[in-house]
Amino acid sequence: MHVRILMTCTLGLVTLGAGTQQAAAQQNLVQYVHPIIGTQRMGHTFPGATVPFGMVQLSPETDTIPYEQNGRYNPDVYKYCAGYQYDDKTIVGFSHTHFSGTGHSDLGDFLVMPTVGPLRLNPGVAGEARSGFRSSFSHNNETAEADYYKVKLDDYNILAELTATTRVGMHRYTFPQTDQAHIILDLMYGIYNYDDKNVWTYLRVVNDTLVTGYRETSGWARTRKLFFAVTFSKPFISYGNRNYTRRTAYHGFWGKFNQGSNFPEIAGRQIRAYFDFKTTAGEAIGVKLALSPVSMENALANLRAEIPGWDFDAVKAAGQTAWNQQLQKITIDGADSDKVNFYTSMYHAFINPTIYMDGNGQYEGLDKEVHTADGFTNYTTFSLWDTHRALHPLFNIIEPTRNGDMVRSMLAHFDQSPEQMLPIWSNSANENWCMTGYHSVSVVCDAIVKGIGPFAPGSAHPFDPAAALDACVTTARHRNYDGIGDYIDLGYIPVDKNGNGVSTTLEYAYDDWCIAQAAQKLGKTDIYNEFIKRSQNYRNVWDPSISFMRPRLSDGTFRTTFDPLRTIDEGFIEGNAWNYSLYVPHDPAGLIALMGGNKRFVPHLDSLFTMDLPDKYFAETEDITRDGIIGNYVHGNEPSHHDIYLYDFTDQPWKAQALVRMVLWRMYKPTPDGLGGNDDTGQMSAWYIFSALGFYPVSPGDNKYWLGSPAVRSAVLTLESGKTFKINASNQNATNVYVQSATLNGAPLHRLYITYDEIMNGGNLEFVMGAKPNKKFGK
């Protein structure tokens, strides 16, 4: 059953309306969401509370790095990209913003921590009990669900519970009896904070239950502001703060007040505030903290609109209803452990990008001006190098209207960007330029080609596709960005000028092909011709003498020193030449021909999964555990995500079927350490979802989904139109991984792909599975 839940994200407030009765008839899918998955080692997910795509993502912090302005890089900071590591024994508090699964990080805004006893304002050292306000905790006393997190803070005998709406985090702290209960609001804490990110912080105590403020940081987002309003369910008796700023501005006459205690206006670079209460045994104090990218006033309006009262359980229930509705978009049949993997992947796929807009439509743009979103919801947290591959294509199927809003957000980003470029990595009204390519082009052009969201005929959110194409072209012609000038002039990016020159050349070539597809759709022949030609530039870094993509120099020669297994210093990024030499997603046939046809290509591809990668090379692969690698296939890094499906373009497609199932089995487990690499804001999860359903978008920008091997027994995709697309896999089990035959809408399928229209029109895709390959299937 399809229930539209757009209101959840545009209005933020999850109301228990007409949809509820329908939802009651739905399966309880939230039970299969285990947010704890991926919190151990390299997954970089967080266990805390969020609604789908929430601006607030409220989660515990276990960071053990002293963050008191140490100003030195600490390599351990990488562990804490999402603030929480499962192996840690202490929690330092709960903050309201997180990235899910990233390999660099930021955020961690507005840490709240309840304590009892003598006030301690230093966070303390992990392993030294009572050395600061952090508390020990145990996983035995911890629960992580969709939009709900609960933990016992052992040092204080406080039960902490968290839930959230789109823009408001709600805390419920159940205290013991004490005259010394405190709630600390730490404005110093931040994720990836080694570099003293705080630029400025401000707090105003409006009355004895309401505090507003903001923080400005310069981290991965260089010039970032975030405003808040926080309210308590019970008046505090007293309050105060400590300013840890080493050097402070003029304050000659500020001494007229004791500013540290019960003084309502607090500002500086490094501040922790606290609020004091008396509690009876078992008394719960509620805290609601709302965010805004625009103003404290907007934060307060968000707070009042989304959670007017103090019914924690109702907010949690509404959040879980919203999740259940979101998860219903794909229902599957399978073993419980498969459902846990599947729905936790669905959950992780619906955390980022994040809504970046107040309830009144205002947001801060890249130009540092306040804008009002005109007819769309504005999003940020676009990790596009990752997510253009499968996450946005997944949205295009199960929620194209939302993906259309994401496209509009990218186009607004373009309009507001000082550089006049579409986003590379959009982070809270900032561009951090992370990774290579200009892959928003893939998302925008795919949307044009598929006619989704604002580009859909009769869309409620219209947009001019010609203007969108122009944004793509302008981005792709930005000569002084990351080698584009050389790429245009030479057809490749010389590695003597650009350390990632080979990877970037290959990625630009794919993106350019996307532009050509959109131009063709819009009848822009000149643009088509320009970019279809550019899309063949991958050939210019191909060295036929060794059959590898290879670093090339400004003088046109290939660099003589070259190790195709190395990742670093070879012109590649997050993938060695072995992996990147397979990266021509838009022209597999051309690549196979370059490599000498099936006869040479298939054994080469086979060896990717069977070779033994020496440890010295593993050390260079970023972001992934040893388990995240099969041979030299590095699933934890995205450039390989289409590799398995390349078998579909050869004469031995059944090899894809077995390998897909192996990766689904080995790289995704329903355990805290279940993710073999960073989830990368949902891209790894989107790969899981597609592959478990039996198909995958090898080249977003066209309309094909290439078949693998379904890992579900059956599935129903409920589309926005109300139509359903059903998948059934007869005889599917752990050993029956090979497709024997398939039908689409009852007709035998004699090809290895299905199309976007076939899915969106609704229909039935039936697989028959078996333990041995049917080498004729698909021919």
Next chain:
Amino acid sequence: MHVRILMTCTLGLVTLGAGTQQAAAQQNLVQYVHPIIGTQRMGHTFPGATVPFGMVQLSPETDTIPYEQNGRYNPDVYKYCAGYQYDDKTIVGFSHTHFSGTGHSDLGDFLVMPTVGPLRLNPGVAGEARSGFRSSFSHNNETAEADYYKVKLDDYNILAELTATTRVGMHRYTFPQTDQAHIILDLMYGIYNYDDKNVWTYLRVVNDTLVTGYRETSGWARTRKLFFAVTFSKPFISYGNRNYTRRTAYHGFWGKFNQGSNFPEIAGRQIRAYFDFKTTAGEAIGVKLALSPVSMENALANLRAEIPGWDFDAVKAAGQTAWNQQLQKITIDGADSDKVNFYTSMYHAFINPTIYMDGNGQYEGLDKEVHTADGFTNYTTFSLWDTHRALHPLFNIIEPTRNGDMVRSMLAHFDQSPEQMLPIWSNSANENWCMTGYHSVSVVCDAIVKGIGPFAPGSAHPFDPAAALDACVTTARHRNYDGIGDYIDLGYIPVDKNGNGVSTTLEYAYDDWCIAQAAQKLGKTDIYNEFIKRSQNYRNVWDPSISFMRPRLSDGTFRTTFDPLRTIDEGFIEGNAWNYSLYVPHDPAGLIALMGGNKRFVPHLDSLFTMDLPDKYFAETEDITRDGIIGNYVHGNEPSHHDIYLYDFTDQPWKAQALVRMVLWRMYKPTPDGLGGNDDTGQMSAWYIFSALGFYPVSPGDNKYWLGSPAVRSAVLTLESGKTFKINASNQNATNVYVQSATLNGAPLHRLYITYDEIMNGGNLEFVMGAKPNKKFGK
């Protein structure tokens, strides 16, 4: 002739409209304005360009202190409160915001400097030619007029000219022929910058003639933001910046660009940008820089609204017309040097407070939210400890509507203040709490009592006087502010708890009397009773055994160690016990009685002016030159400003007449070093204006102006109503300083004061002067 020029300040754009022809018939009073007066030594005025009360006050900086993040206090910083010292030999640039005459400082935003030759981005060292971008200059090549400043930059052969509208500074730089012309935009420079005030700066190069940005500082204003938009009359060929921030945030992938050169998005704590041009000989490049307290977008709107074109001479002419209209409010007859003193005083009186509101009515409030002024113009830069004495009373006469808007600005400040207090020293949406008392109470209550501006019957800017009184009362009852709790409980502020306890007790007592007057006017008997009682608290620090106000301790005893000539460590501020013992402006009769009546009081007051203050005490008087003292009378510090007029309350009023003229003569000279102390945002000038006209408001909050000795031959005050109040002083000259007789509207005046209503109703005040006192006059 009266021409309303309110449009100048509310719209900012000085249009040449209907008023111009009338103005042509007016006297040219601008010729008597010499902005250079007070720029040498202690005056702390600036010579640059501003319209009355302008948000932009664009002036040269001669600061010789290296300001490259030295982070150490440099006592010389005090010299540069207004950025310019007449004795300096080099100019480092032209910045857009200044305080006029303050004794602490801030601002100096957005320094612009034109240069030629090889680019130098360091300011250089004064005295070392070509050590940086500063240039030598000569007063021979310098012109300072109202809203116009011109100087030759000798090192570059550039003629620099400045003018301004309310929110836009306009520069005209006439270059020599060169391929290497530069205009530097220095975001590091600031006034009182030793403490590394910059919090963050941001610049966006929108196109080759337009740049927008902002700066956040933490200085005297703790949390201050200012936005700008700057445009050039000619496209720059290239541009760049240098980021002097020592530690910068993450910028891993920012290296994809060369951010130092031709990169449009610049952010950091310490940045200087530059713009390159080629010029022909004598080619002028125009620069327009607009400010906004709210956003870059508003700054750009201000720019376009106020100076749409590039006609520098027209902007200058309109600004000088605005000044001439402003100065016409009081026309005088006298010697040219007297006119220079008078109109330069008028000029200095109309610089601060400053408009703090965009053309669209938006401004940032004390609560750090954006507000829209509802029916009034919002002001900041309220140095109220100084200006409540004579500057606001002057406004109440010659522009009560504007003063009403200032009162509304103070009430908005109260509403937005986290502490719920009226302003003490309002500085760009910040309270810096500078000095003692809560003297906005004086201004607000005086407005209530006199029914000015928003309190006037039928006012276009209505305000609820009861709410205004409530703001005063709330402020005065703020127990944890600067000793108020003790003041309420004990009737005085013990100096063992509060270093300025005696001064503050005396000032609160006066302010409380103001509240009582307003309460009486509004029929609030309870409030009247409470505060009229508090207004007698001055008696609680009076030690009859020595006839001085004296530091008193918590236990009720007077402190035994006490030196009535010392200023520091004696419980006083900017005035010793000698001076402060005369500070009961609201009850001179009570004070005289305390002191033993005229017989003891008059010789005591005489001795103030005749005693010899040993040098060791002079060293403790702040902000003033040796010339700024007569005996122990320190005219450069405000607590003495009413002292001379206290003779009017004795049996020897003629002594006031001689002394007023002595002070007018000795403390105000038409020369760069002509001010004996800080002008204090116009208070010193307002004293001059009143005293030169022949009367002075001893106790704002009542309706009386006490007579001194007019220094004009005649004067006409043109009131907002169109009525005129004329003053004539027959036989007045340098020796005929004594009033022989006076008539008001033809009737002999047998008292030593005139009233507010007598002035505002229009009329004629005729003095007959002589060389010897008429001891019967006024009886």
